[in-house]
Amino acid sequence: MNIYQADIQLAAAKHLRWMPDSIVVEEDRITVSGWALSVWDSHDQRRVLINGVDFEQVAWSLASPDLLVPFGDVPGAAVSRFHCWHRKTNGQSMFPEGFARLNVTGRFGEHRLSYRTAWYVADPAREQDMPSLAQIERVIGNGDQRAFLLGGATIVKRFEQLLLERFERPLSSFESILDWGCGAGRLSRYLSLLSPSVTGIDIDADNIASCARTIPGARFMQVDLMPPTSFPEAAFDLVLGLSVLTHLDEVVQDAWLAELRRITRPNALLMLSVQGLAQMALYRTPPELHLEVHRSGFFDAGANSQLQEVVADASYYRNVMHSPDYIMVRWSRWFDVLDIIEGTAGNQDVVLLRRRTDD
Structure with a gap:
């Protein structure tokens, strides 16, 4: 074997x-x-x-x-x-x-x-109004409406239960929730049913406009490819980022992690997903590639074409994998890395972070 x-x-x-x-x-x-x-x-x-x-x-x-x-x-x-x-x-x-x-x-x-x-x-x-099939495809790689809804509901409820398990806090206890990289509102459509304080941001202007039309219980804003955003310091006490850092090169990753630190409050919590072994199993990733990820820590497999119609810079959106050791060390520059929980973000791993109080 x-x-x-x-x-x-x-x-x-x-x-x-x-x-x-x-x-x-x-x-x-x-x-x-x-x-x-x-x-x-x-x-x-x-x-x-x-x-x-x-x-x-x-x-x-x-x-x-x-x-x-x-x-x-x-x-x-x-x-x-x-x-x-x-x-x-x-x-x-x-x-x-x-x-x-x-x-x-x-x-x-x-x-x-x-x-x-x-x-x-x-x-x-x-259920609220649906985005178009093209908008869904830019988020999950195909236009499967049922997979879009099932994945969104599942990830939001798993994140909610994780917060209850670790911190005894329901989503409704957070004063300001950021859905970072909200895409077509896969998470926001359910977050908005559980909390009145949800903000979604994304680089995809078309999807942001769709979210604003179809999800009245949250607010949405387009952001540039690179930070800073227009948010003030300490604006959010909870950040969810589903499959965002899986698509950013290391320079862009670091810039956004620094921005997330700026706009989060002391003791704010963040749940950011990454590819892990469970997803590699589903995607039939060769073990040799995972070995390279383990050795290098950060592995950029090249450009991803899903956003090429809505993002001017064709090289911006990447296919990226991280090793757990890399995350634990490098991301600790900006946050306390509390845990990496395998397979909980749909089929991705979720990195649980906390904003330090002494920054």
Whole structure:
């Protein structure tokens, strides 16, 4: 067995654990299809849950030969798919507090850290207007509306639970939240349902205009490719940055980290996502590339074309990977690096930072 490939596959089994292929919400039921990985649990030891309750019907061990390519060394990968459905119970909503929580667990069920592998579906009745398919594609690489919504709701709810777990603070306790690199509002559309104090910024003027039209509960502003912004010092006490630093070269990265320090308050919290082993498993990244990332710390794989129609500088938007040691050392120039939590930002890792009080 290639030990490097094994490490990547284990990251997926431990930190992603499962992913939905399809979620269909109807008036009286929800149907889910997906795949689940485990090194130790057989299929008959796993549970599929909605809001902590077992799905009514589950079919396990469905053929999945395609998963042998990325996960061939994980036991049972070839039959890791499942299909399940659950009917709405009279008098109970499938969307308590606006979201349905879906999870695959071991036989003991959920616990206080299970949110890290849960997927959250927002109540369709509360969904706001959608951006265009082209605007969505610039954010997630394709125009899949369901993936856009599922990813946004899931990441916001996981971040919310992380704040509660670590700091006993709900999103509503923060006075001023910045969605840095908000794109088409993937996070802001759900943040605005949970907090009245959300600001989204992005370099994509078209997406900013779309967000302003479709998400009335937040405010939005276009920013230049390079800081500074027009915000005053200490403007925000929480910053979320989904897959922003994965697209900035090192000089631009450093400039934006310095700007984030300037516009955050002492003890402000930041959650910024990066590519990690779990995402590399999904993207089938060669182990040799990860080894290069580990050795160099910061690896720029070249220009990314997703924003070429809306950003004048074709070389600005990059494909970038960081090693955990690099993040822990270099980003500590601006913030206390509290933790790197694998696979929690959708399939990316989330770096948890705190603004120092002595800067």
